[in-house]
Structures are given as C-alpha cells and as structure tokens.
Amino acid sequence: MSQISLEQLASEWRSLQYSVALPVRECVQQLALVHQRGLASHFYEEMLRDAAASVMLSHEQVRMGLHQSMCQWVAEVFSDGGQEQLAQRVARQVKIGEVHARIDVPVHLVLRGASSLKRGLCALLAELLGADLALQLQAASYGMAVIDIAMAIMSQAYSSSHDRSARAQEAYRLHAVAQDMSAERERQRAAVLAWENQLMFDRAMGLEALQLPRIGASEFGLWFRHKGAYTFRGAIETTLILDTMDLIDDSLLPSLDQVIDAHGRLQQWRAMREHSQAIAFHLDALFEQNRELDAGRDVLTRLLNRKFLPVVLRKEIHYSRERKADFAVLSLDVDHFKRINDRHGHEGGDMVLKQLADILSNACRGGDYTFRLGGEEFLLLLVDIDESRALAFAERLRVLVEQEAFRLPDNARMHVTVSMGLAMHSGHPDYEYTLRQSDQALYAAKNAGRNRVEVARV
Template sequence: MQQISNEELSQEWTSLVERFSPQAASILQETAKEKSADLARHFYAYMLSDSHSASFLSHEQVKTRLSKSMQQWVITVFTPIAQIDDLQTVIDLQRKIGEVHARIELPVSLVLRGSRVLKERLRHLLALRGLSDELYRETICLGSDIIDLAIEIICFAFSQSHDRNSRAEEAYRLFSVSQNIGTEKERQRGALLDWENQLMFDLAMGNTGDNLPKLASSEFGLWFRHKASHAFQSSPESESILEYIRQIDTALQDIPDGQQPGSDHGLSVLREIRQQTRAIKFLLDTLFEQANDLEAGRDVLTRLLNRKFLPVVMSKEILYSRQSSNTFGVLAIDVDHFKTINDRYGHDAGDSILQQVATLLAGNTRGGDYAFRLGGEEFLVVLVDINPEKGIIAAEKLRESVARERFKLPQGGDLKVTISIGMAVHNGHPDYEKLLQQADQALYQAKATGRNRSVLYK
C-alpha cells in the first residue's frame, strides 16, 4: 500500500477548508470548544450501547482517557487552518489513532459508525445556534468533510498497520512451533507423559475433582493452547487436540468424591482418558510432520524471539484474555551494569553473557511462555495464564537463577551477573502498549532502587 505523504495530506486538508467561508469555520470552532464534552459524551453513550463496540471500550481506564481524548480531537480538527501552527502534527495525530486502532484490533466498521454518530450530533448542535439556512448547510458540510478526511487518514493508517501485523501474524503462525522441531516434539511428548503419570499417581492416592492435575493447565496444555494451536489454527488436528483436552478435563472434573480407580466407573474413565491421550500423541506427531523449521523472527545471538513477533504475541494474548477469565503478564528485564561488562571484558564476553542469560530465561519459563530479546541487554518474557502473585514469584525465580549462576567468560574464568525485572499484569486495557509501558516503569523503579530486584507495577 503506497504511503501518502503528510505534505500531500496537508495540501488536501487546506484545499478542503478553503472551499468554505471563514464564518463557517469560525462557527464550527466555537461549537467544538463549547460542545466538545457533549459530543464525546453522546459518542461514547452510543458506542457503549452496542455490544460489539462495548467490548473494546468498556474498560474504565479506556472510557476515562478516551472521553478526554475525544474532546481534544474535536477541538483540534475543527480549529481553522490559520490558527494551526503545524497542520502536519494534526495529520500525524490521525495516523497515530489509526495505528492504535490496528493494535487493539478495533474494526474499521466501528470507526465509520462512530463518525456517523458524531456528524449526526454535530448537525443537532448546529441547528440549535439559530443560523440562517445557507450558513447552517455550509457549516454542516465543512464539519462533515473535515470529519471524513480525518477518518480517511485514520483508516488509511489502520490499513497499513493492519497489513504489517497480518504479514507478521502469518509468519508467526508458521514459525511458532518451529524452534527446533525434533527437540520440541520430544519435549512436548515428554510433558504429556509427565501429566499422564501425575494423573495416575493422584488417582491412585484417591484424589478426585479439583485435586486432579488438569491437562489444560499442564506444561503441555499451556504450550498447546498458547503456541501450537495458534500456529496450526486452520488444521483439523489442532481443533481435535483442543477438544480432547476439554473432554479429558471435563471427565476428571466429573469423577465423584471417593471414587476409586478400581471401580467399574473409574476404570471406564481411565480407559477413555488413555485412548484420548494416545489420540493426542498421534495428532501431535502429525502436526510436527507438517511444520517447517523457520529461522526468521529469532534473535541471531541468543536464539530467543526478536521484536518481529512481539505485536503478534501481545495481540493474541490480549484476545485470549478477553475471551477467557485468564490474565497474563510481562517481565521487562535488563542485565545490570552490562556496559561495564563490555568495557572491562570486551564485546565477546558481553555476547557470551547475553547468550547464557537467554539460556537461563528459556530454561526457567514454562512451555506456553514467550522469551524475547529486544536488543542490547534488554529482554522481555510474556507469562501466560498468570496473576500478579504468581507472576512476581516467577520473576523472582528468574532473578535468583541468574544471581546464583557463575557466568563463563570466553577468555577463561567466570563472573557474577544480576538482572533487574519490572513486571506488569494485563488489567483489561485493549492496547498492549500500555502493559509494556507499565512493565518499563516497574523496571525503572527496580533499577533506581538498587538493581538485582523484581518490582511489580501497581
């Protein structure tokens, strides 16, 4: 999609406004300043009454912030050209709005509906000003044309950003289970076997219902629900495995208290679970045979994910969180005093330290979690299905594992290294950038208060 320059859009905006009288522009500006709160209130009242749009706008923080932002947007776009210091800044604002809409996956249809609601309310407010018919029609046309042009820029930026995200999404879909097909295959088969053995042990001990290990929350279940099912989302094998996981956990939940595995009902349930587990193993082998080992999207030095797939992963986890009652968290991680390591021991030593830190991060997270290297000494871990309490425990586990390690230097000898961690847990906000900013703020606090510590954003 070809980029339209800000200069071209500025010329188009100026040409549009110059077709109307200064009086119409002045009336529009006065109405915007006096009635911006009314326009925003009417806009969001309508949008929240729609079940589709309400799912994007119902979060309290969103409503509070967006109402103020909408008021400012109305005042900005209806400011006469002669009073705008930099029209390109106004156009950049429309682009930014479109990019945010793409990031939170707000449908374009809702944006267009909102535009229609805004224009209808503007017509009503202008009708109350007692203008002549001719001036009323001219002001309405000017206001509608400005809204249309602003929304056009927003939607164009949305399309560009969405196209980029879609290409990354498709690349990630193919990539996400290809981290070394042979190793990952054996790891997940082993995780499935571990769950099965744990289930047999718990049943033998007389545990039932909620005391039995659920397949969905096991190491294998987390990996499959958050990674593999996304990678193979269009395959019938993936859908079958998800259904088997659901059926197995439902069957476990239905085992009554006091039910012994040796009873007829207990044996019947066990046989069914064993058959379903074997079916999962067969389908899993089929999926791995279909996978290709793609290297794009992996950090060359550490072999962790790089920034390319971060938007895809974050958007996917926010969607999953919105569709379920589960939350997820992010850990922003910095290697402490890394510049000193480079200066004292050389860049080869620094690279070696980063590789060893990456190995510890990958080895101390669950199969469903994601570990990224963002650049330099910055890492990010996405923890799936986790709350703040468990999340900070996981962060401390990572921090302590690094602090205990003796890091090998290429020239011989070893070195103690520490990391600082900032953690934030998704609170329902649809824009994942807010979550990343919160984790960064917590990381800054961890570094400012002495480093080698984990801080939870509050």
C-alpha cells in the first residue's frame, strides 16, 4: 500500500468533511451514535449470509467481539474533529483492514456488508427526516461517501497485508522444500516402515484393533499432515496419501477384529501392506516432482508451469506501464493431439511435447517466457515487441513446427501442426483480460481450419 494513496484518501476525507454543512454532519453523527447497534447488525447480518463467513464468524466470542467493534466503528467513523482526529480515523481503517486480512475475511464480504450498512443508514434517515427531503438527501450522500472512503482505506490495507502474508507463506513453503530433500525422503520412508513394523509387532503381541497404532498419529502421519501436505499442496499424490491414511485408520484397522478365518486375515494384511507401499510410492513421486516444481518448471518439458504465470504477467504489466513498452501473449495448441496419443500412446505424445518445448525455447529470445499450461497447451509471453513483429514471429514459429519431423517410439517420425492465438497487451490492468483475448484468438484459429495464427481484435 503506497503512502501517497493513503494521503490522497485522507485528503479526500478531509475535503468531504469541510465541504458538508455542519447540520448535515451532526445529523448523521447523532443518528449513527443512537443507532450504532442496529447499523452494526446490518453489516454483519449481510456478511453472515455467506456460508464461509458464517462458519468463520460462528464462534460466540468472535461474533460478540466483532459486533462490538462494529458498533464502535459506526459511532466513530462519522464523528467530526480536526486534523489529528482524522488521522486517527484513517489509522483505524488501516488497522481494521489488516485485521480482516489476518483472520482471512474476504474483502468482497466486507464491501457487501458496507453496502447493507449504507442501505440501513438511508432507511433510518428517511424515517427520521421524511419531512425534510433536502436534508435527508444531503445526509444520505454524506454518510455513503464517508463509508466509501473508509472502505477504500480498509481495502488497501487488506490488500497490502494479504500480499505480505502470501509472500511469507510462500517463503515458508520454499524454505520447507529447500531442506535436504534426499535425507527427508529417506527419513519419511523409514517412518512409514517403522509404523508398519510397529503395527505388525503389536498385532503379534495380541493387541486388539482399537489398540493398534494409527498411521495418522505416527511420526510420518504427523509430519505429512502438518508439513508435507503443505509443502506438496496441489499435487494429486498429496490427496492420495491423505485419503489412504484415512482409509487405513478409519476402515482397515477397525475391521481387523471382524475377520475370524485365517484366509480372511491374510487378505487383510495384504491389503494393509499394499496401501503402505502405495503411500511410500506416492511419497517418492512427490519428492521427485518437487525437484522441478520447486523451480516452477513443468516436469516433462522443463518449461515454466502455470503457477508462475500470474507473477510474470503482473510484472510485465507493471513494466509496460512504467516503460511504455508493448508485450504480446501467444497461446498455442497442438492440432489433433488426441490422435497422436491414440496412435502412438502417451509415450509418443510425451515425446512430441518435449520436442515442441525445445522448438519454442530455441525460438524465443532471452527475455521472453515460455509456459506449458498443461496437456498440449502452451503459452509464450513476448516482451518489448509490437504487433507486426509478434505476428511475424508467430508465423515463423508455425512454419518451424510444421517442417519439423518429430521423433516417436521405435524411431518412427511424424509431422504435427499448431494453432496459435496472438493478443497484444492493451494497457488493461487485469492480465486475465489479455489471456482471454489470446484464448479467443486461439479458438478462432482452430475454427478456421487449424495450423494458423489468428490475432485478437479489440
């Protein structure tokens, strides 16, 4: 959050206060003071309509504390005062925004609550000043303007605090995965084996099913739930390990005493062993993947993955705004890729994707970015370039791909083509706008017959 923006909002608040007649300000102030509890209820009742917020704010102490704070806020935000009092009110909005970020109350819910608060304020003014329409309109306009300014300050503080928190969380995750991965993997594999050996020993000693060690409470289970699952979040193997641990603890272990015959018990232990091995297998996969994913690279092609696309695009938009430089987004899709997989198997498809990634990387300049978004979808971000040069680059790339003899299993060769959609950054601050334009141009290229480049038109 920039100090300039805060100063501008504080100045706007000060100007508003001085531009509105004293009787109007006093009317709103008195109404807010008398009806603070009802107005606060307007705010939180609207927020609690959201299921996620309702769960988050359901704790009685939280609800009472937040409602009381809201009552105080309603009484204070409309109060008059000099420069020092105004500075204190601005600081309070900043603090509230930071608190909302810390407890993860989504900012859109706060803004929704503010809209309800404004409606409640206007309804009270209409009831109180129904005979004096002029004063009613002036008071309503002033009250809503104050709420809007306060919400703007809160939102800026929320955004700044939320960004700091996100950076801190990512820094922690990177710290966690930057440890000695080889040693950690062996340590956790040993922990899984230790749980399995303890389970078998305790069972051999005659312990009942309910007395046997749960994997979720083992050294491995605690590590994975509290550290590993966070470190490897988003990977399918993470979900598989968590689900397998739940299956063992909630179903397999409790059922051990329910089977009497020897064959059934043997089948149970085989199932237990298979699930334990599956956990070890998925754990190995996570550690292997992380070597590439930690660097933000796709495992197969070694191109950047989707994770860092928003970071790069925001950076380039900022650079474009500061330097008045253009950049282009080029979406690319392999034509009829399913046929390649169907005819040559996934090994053949993977070989084509890896070779295509090499072509893209070699064609791009040092400052450009190449991403694999998933499947046969790629994206190139071309920096410091105008539309004519970007289009010429895309056409050269299309021809390069078309002329390449792609290697397949058993030394076979084949030719493939790609369709591309090109979009220039128009200055729009939301990178999703440019991505949508590029996607739409890509769809147009496919609909027009494939193996072509289409340019997005504003």
